[in-house]
Amino acid sequence: MRWLVDVTAELGLALARLPRMTDFNDPQQRLQINPIAVEDLLGRAQVVLDRSGPVGMAKGRRVLVTGAGGSIGSELVRQLADLEPARLILVEASEYALYTIDMELAERFPAVDRRAVIANVRDRAVIDALFAEEKPELVFHAAALKHVPLVEDNPVEGVRTNTFGSRNIADACIAAGVAAMVMISTDKAVNPTNVMGATKRLAESYCQALDLEGRGTRFITVRFGNVLGSTGSVVPRFQAQLRAGGPITVTHPEMERFFMTIREAVELVLQASALGISQHDEGKIYVLDMGKPVKIVDLARQMIRLAGLRPDKDVAIEFTGLRPGEKLFEEIFHGGEQPVPTRQDGILLASPRLVQLDEFRAGLAALEDACRHRDEGTTLALVKRLVPEFERMVHEPT
Ligand SMILES: NC(=O)c1ccc[n+]([C@@H]2O[C@H](COP(=O)([O-])OP(=O)(O)OC[C@H]3O[C@@H](n4cnc5c(N)ncnc54)[C@H](O)[C@@H]3O)[C@@H](O)[C@H]2O)c1
Numbered sequence: 001m002r003w004l005v006d007v008t009a010e011l012g013l014a015l016a017r018l019p020r021m022t023d024f025n026d027p028q029q030r031l032q033i034n035p036i037a038v039e040d041l042l043g044r045a046q047v048v049l050d051r052s053g054p055v056g057m058a059k060g061r062r063v064l065v066t067g068a069g070g071s072i073g074s075e076l077v078r079q080l081a082d083l084e085p086a087r088l089i090l091v092e093a094s095e096y097a098l099y100t101i102d103m104e105l106a107e108r109f110p111a112v113d114r115r116a117v118i119a120n121v122r123d124r125a126v127i128d129a130l131f132a133e134e135k136p137e138l139v140f141h142a143a144a145l146k147h148v149p150l151v152e153d154n155p156v157e158g159v160r161t162n163t164f165g166s167r168n169i170a171d172a173c174i175a176a177g178v179a180a181m182v183m184i185s186t187d188k189a190v191n192p193t194n195v196m197g198a199t200k201r202l203a204e205s206y207c208q209a210l211d212l213e214g215r216g217t218r219f220i221t222v223r224f225g226n227v228l229g230s231t232g233s234v235v236p237r238f239q240a241q242l243r244a245g246g247p248i249t250v251t252h253p254e255m256e257r258f259f260m261t262i263r264e265a266v267e268l269v270l271q272a273s274a275l276g277i278s279q280h281d282e283g284k285i286y287v288l289d290m291g292k293p294v295k296i297v298d299l300a301r302q303m304i305r306l307a308g309l310r311p312d313k314d315v316a317i318e319f320t321g322l323r324p325g326e327k328l329f330e331e332i333f334h335g336g337e338q339p340v341p342t343r344q345d346g347i348l349l350a351s352p353r354l355v356q357l358d359e360f361r362a363g364l365a366a367l368e369d370a371c372r373h374r375d376e377g378t379t380l381a382l383v384k385r386l387v388p389e390f391e392r393m394v395h396e397p398t
Helices: 002-011 021-025 038-042 052-058 071-081 095-108 124-134 148-153 155-176 195-213 234-243 262-278 296-306 357-372 376-386
Strands: 062-066 087-092 114-118 138-141 180-186 218-224 248-250 256-258 285-288 293-295 317-319 347-350
Touching: 002 296, 038 296, 052 262, 062 071, 062 124, 071 087, 071 095, 071 138, 071 262, 087 095, 087 124, 095 114, 124 155, 138 155, 148 155, 148 195, 155 180, 155 195, 155 357, 155 376, 180 195, 180 262, 195 218, 195 357, 195 376, 218 262, 234 248, 234 296, 248 296, 262 285, 262 347, 293 296, 296 317, 357 376
Parallel strands: 062 087, 062 138, 087 114, 138 180, 180 218, 218 285, 248 317
Antiparallel strands: 256 293, 285 347
């Protein structure tokens, strides 16, 4: 595909993708020619996945997804819908995001019974009532605040959503007898250097402790790094710059990041969830193998070519220089948590520090109080006390 893009660009030809032959099994299908997506070029060789694990986990079950309209949540919803759940319950705070995924489901999966719920995971009473009514069997928690600089400037809001929202969902799972909750986390929770990562680490710690406590619900946490094309990531930014005729701005010619496509990340999340449910590795955390890093300038060049334009000739690439605290190469730090392989390619298992639940709950109560009083200083001090490895640095790029 990469070779074809290079050759056609040289010849000034457009390149497009025909539907698969199997798509024509559907008599409604018309001949639709699709543009090549940047994911087609940068997506690495896919790990071979066995569908039986995810099918066994979700088929015929009542599945609830929080943050169902977000980048990760909406892809989870799409892939889960394909596994024929008994019912899909979409929980989302943004009406527009919920509307969009709900419409898509109506069109693509009309047979899947579903309910779209506008709800905020911070709202404990609403969440408890919803869980009592719907009695989900499987819960994926993907609602979060994820933009590092924004959460840095709004730490109380970060704690309220990422830490207490997750605690509310976890507690509701136990109360409603949910079989398993999958906590979507991020590499940024490992030895966090920003508030977003630290608030997610708190959520992870709580879920790990509940998992070990063994109250009937399994808690499976899955961490991964940047996903290509998610909201606010570099791909939509480059697309907007391209639409405006350029230039495309890249911080540094050598800048590299790890990327996975959303589809691949979510496929692996479903695999890891099925693996977690079938195994006894309580208190551990699954980590997706992010593969090799991608040079951001190569990504920019590919995107310019895919738009039928020539890099540096039709669209300029400008280097803006590193911002304070920004790193050229992203390292995936695991600290003392060096993950080990599992029986599934692409999925590793880490053993992060465990917390003592009673003590941790007392710390969370104090933190909740500080948030209620909007006391930023105490909030940050308490986050640091509960996550001793948290070392706040200058803003990092998302
Ligand atoms: N996108 C990535 O590259 C990536 C990579 C690794 C991990 N993750 C993790 O996945 C999670 C989701 O990220 P995303 O990229 O899908 O973000 P996103 O912003 O696209 O989606 C989050 C969704 O949650 C909803 N939401 C936010 N607060 C809520 C609340 N209080 N109640 C209910 N809904 C709420 C938002 O409206 C949004 O639709 C985050 O924890 C993030 O750290 C994302």
